[in-house]
Amino acid sequence: MAGEPRLDPAYDFPEYRSTLLRCPKRPLLRLPEGPTERHGPMFGEHLVRESDADLTAQHDGEPLGERIIVSGRLLDEAGRPIAGQLVEVWQANAAGRYLHRGDQHPAPLDPNFTGAGRCLTDAEGRYRFVSVKPGAYPWGNHPNAWRPAHIHFSVFGRAFTERLVTQMYFPGDPLFAYDPIFQSVSDGARQRMVSSFDLDTTVEQWGLGYRFDVVVGGHLATPMVG
Numbered sequence: 617m618a619g620e621p622r623l624d625p626a627y628d629f630p631e632y633r634s635t636l637l638r639c640p641k642r643p644l645l646r647l648p649e650g651p652t653e654r655h656g657p658m659f660g661e662h663l664v665r666e667s668d669a670d671l672t673a674q675h676d677g678e679p680l681g682e683r684i685i686v687s688g689r690l691l692d693e694a695g696r697p698i699a700g701q702l703v704e705v706w707q708a709n710a711a712g713r714y715l716h717r718g719d720q721h722p723a724p725l726d727p728n729f730t731g732a733g734r735c736l737t738d739a740e741g742r743y744r745f746v747s748v749k750p751g752a753y754p755w756g757n758h759p760n761a762w763r764p765a766h767i768h769f770s771v772f773g774r775a776f777t778e779r780l781v782t783q784m785y786f787p788g789d790p791l792f793a794y795d796p797i798f799q800s801v802s803d804g805a806r807q808r809m810v811s812s813f814d815l816d817t818t819v820e821q822w823g824l825g826y827r828f829d830v831v832v833g834g835h836l837a838t839p840m841v842g
């Protein structure tokens with residue numbers, strides 16, 4: 617649409633087949649914003665427990681897989697921290713299997729891993745999760761289609777209208793070149809979805825650290841990928 621910034625990724629990307637079913641076919645309408653859209657979400661901070669951020673401690677035993685610590689900051693378009701915001705993650709287990717009836721591919725479930733977590737950002741916009749590295753999984757989009765390992769993220773900025781859903785990847789994944797979801801984002805913006813290995817947050821004898829900052833808004837925004 618004239619005057620509208622180019623979407624990155626576009627709503628429709630034929631190689632990512634399901635986008636053709638869900639992309640808008642007609643021009644979007646801008647809805648009036650009320651107080652809820654401008655100042656929500658409001659959720660009880662007391663409902664978010666510190667333990668919700670540790671995906672390896674939700675069951676009696678520890679999940680199998682490579683233990684990871686994923687941390688970063690939630691920032692606005694000017695690089696300022698966004699404090700007190702809900703960050704939610706969901707992911708496959710180390711074998712690449714989701715605990716979801718829609719995922720029946722022949723990889724094992726892990727009785728000690730659900731694959732969902734959440735936390736609130738601190739005063740500096742920081743978040744931190746403990747998890748296991750998710751495995752790649754097949755998804756049937758095209759012959760021999762495998763998703764690169766990824767963690768789904770949802771972040772709220774300062775209002776519902778800023779909510780961003782994206783995927784965090786791991787550096788150097790050989791599946792990037794074959795993945796239409798990753799490739800649907802332009803060259804210049806793809807790397808903003810890729811975490812970096814971080815020795816500073818790696819815990820000796822325990823787990824590997826990855827850093828991933830999420831930017832809401834502006835020309836350096838983290839791409840939205842559902």
Ligand SMILES: [Fe+2]
Nearest residue numbers: 708763766768
């Ligand atoms: Fe996924």
